[in-house]
């Protein structure tokens with residue numbers, strides 16, 4: 001979460017913590033209590049909201065409208081807390097970062113209700129005061145009441161005109177506050193877009209549109225695994241055919257896990273750009289044999305499941321490697337029952353290959369990255385990531401790409417992908433690896449993608465960069481290289 005950072009306890013995937021009951025009584029307001037408890041877990045023990053929230057809703061038997069409200073409040077508060085903290089700073093006599101963490105989360109939750117929902121202000125304030133009383137006591141409840149009454153005096157636009165830096169003097173700060181992102185991410189994304197924020201009117205820049213897209217709820221996108229389900233089955237299940245991916249569909253409403261083909265593992269939830277990355281690697285032109293494929297960083301197996309299906313359809317085989325055993329188990333499940341049993345999962349460190357050099361015809365390296373391309377789906381990630389993460393991730397990405405090039409035979413193709421548009425993680429990594437070896441050349445990834453789908457508004461090339469605000473996908477980067 002924003003500047004009010006706190007000392008961290010050990011990370012955890014975020015298991016539900018009890019039943020959220022006080023004194024053995026069910027909470028009067030289960031939706032807000034779930035939202036509050038998820039915010040606390042995200043802040044306190046680095047839980048992932050997208051994993052913890054559904055588990056907590058199930059555990060506490062919160063469903064229907066209450067579940068929808070809890071989801072909206074949790075995600076909305078996490079996404080908007082950069083803006084809300086600036087407002088709260090203006091409404092308290094001390095920085096919001098110095099307020100006790102539980103009280104701070106109640107204030108953020110209340111501010112979200114007041115400034116970004118249709119909940120009547122008196123209901124938002126009284127529910128927040130009640131929550132503060134339950135989790136922190138009478139004194140903090142009075143403090144919350146006083147602060148939220150000030151917040152309620154203006155709408156969000158009016159507050160942002162007051163609290164956001166002047167766009168001409170500080171365009172990055174202006175966007176950081178009005179679009180609720182850390183400054184370093186605003187700067188990195190503007191660089192990736194080639195956007196000059198010093199130009200007049202940064203509030204209407206492409207960077208501003210991208211940041212706004214991060215604050216929208218993304219569509220649920222399904223993939224029909226090649227050889228196991230046709231795209232038509234997605235449509236029969238209520239999805240709308242995807243704009244670009246010939247194996248994709250958008251689910252306008254409803255729980256994807258209620259679809260039988262999802263429960264059977266023939267259809268899965270997968271971002272459209274991920275589908276296109278796998279399809280493009282499979283479509284890239286190749287001289288010579290096309291039988292042995294490698295996914296070097298396969299967990300949890302989304303792209304591997306598509307690749308395994310495609311490999312099986314042409315009598316090739318996919319080896320899907322993953323360093324973490326529990327994620328390798330997910331890969332094994334994802335590729336199970338692929339056509340002709342074409343996919344196999346393996347626990348392996350891609351930087352210390354368990355295979356011979358030049359053993360594969362096609363290799364995917366979907367490298368671990370900052371995930372700045374998936375900020376729509378992971379609402380807390382923007383506050384958790386720091387520029388320091390690049391110091392460990394970028395060298396690892398380069399090592400993995402170099403080993404991928406070693407693993408592919410001369411004439412074979414490597415696809416290098418990251419779920420990040422950060423220049424150091426995409427084109428920077430490709431350039432750095434190619435600067436150190438003379439046995440690889442860059443291919444035109446746009447041309448290979450064009451064999452699969454007509455995707456507009458791509459950068460000039462040779463690499464492909466998808467964008468949420470242009471394509472409705474995650475911001476995946478894709479480069480194709482051929483070993484010579």
Ligand SMILES: C[S@@+](CC[C@H](N)C(=O)[O-])C[C@H]1O[C@@H](n2cnc3c(N)ncnc32)[C@H](O)[C@@H]1O
Pocket residue numbers: 274296297298299300301302303304321322323324327348349350351366367368369419
């Ligand atoms: C971006 S994710 C891959 C996503 C996957 N391709 C999919 O579509 O589901 C990167 C994966 O690489 C794994 N990883 C990290 N370091 C690795 C290494 N040295 N060798 C193999 N896998 C590694 C991570 O555990 C993580 O599961």
